[in-house]
Amino acid sequence: MHIAIAADHNGFALKSRLIGWLSEHGHTVDDRGSHTEEIIDYPPLCADVCRQVAERAVDRGIVLGGSGLGETIACNKMRGIRAGLCHDLWSTEISRGNNDSNVLVLAAKVLAPERAEEIVETWLTTPFKGGVHARRLRQIAELEEKAARM
Numbered sequence: 300m301h302i303a304i305a306a307d308h309n310g311f312a313l314k315s316r317l318i319g320w321l322s323e324h325g326h327t328v329d330d331r332g333s334h335t336e337e338i339i340d341y342p343p344l345c346a347d348v349c350r351q352v353a354e355r356a357v358d359r360g361i362v363l364g365g366s367g368l369g370e371t372i373a374c375n376k377m378r379g380i381r382a383g384l385c386h387d388l389w390s391t392e393i394s395r396g397n398n399d400s401n402v403l404v405l406a407a408k409v410l411a412p413e414r415a416e417e418i419v420e421t422w423l424t425t426p427f428k429g430g431v432h433a434r435r436l437r438q439i440a441e442l443e444e445k446a447a448r449m
């Protein structure tokens with residue numbers, strides 16, 4: 300897959316490791332920054348990755364922060380984005396199987412690097428189940444449309 304990835308200062312080190320893992324596993328990675336451990340605000344990084352996903356310049360996005368909570372809020376403000384904050388394999392499977400998440404958010408201050416790799420692998424290989432979940436995603440998309448008109 301073609302994946303855009305970004306991290307703030309808290310996620311920088313884990314981002315570097317994951318870029319290596321993704322490349323070793325045959326994925327094409329677009330590193331959108333940050334490129335240093337200097338303190339940086341995460342919302343513009345989230346917006347950039349999500350724009351790549353929404354415009355289909357890439358297949359999926361990955362964003363890393365300390366807790367990942369603010370990143371998840373920011374990403375889900377972007378039209379067409381379904382971002383999931385995943386700390387374990389079960390929620391990762393749900394985020395793909397039920398929610399068809401197109402952006403994965405990871406908490407660098409919570410996850411061991413090995414677990415982060417397992418989560419990424421699960422997230423990249425779990426298919427969307429469709430069915431009743433497709434109906435619910437349509438309902439979420441309708442909420443997004445209504446909110447845009449408010």
Ligand SMILES: O=C(CO)[C@H](O)[C@H](O)COP(=O)(O)O
Nearest residue numbers: 309364365366367368369370
């Ligand atoms: O995870 C995050 C947001 O959800 C950020 O990494 C975190 O909020 C940055 O905070 P600080 O500047 O205090 O390191």
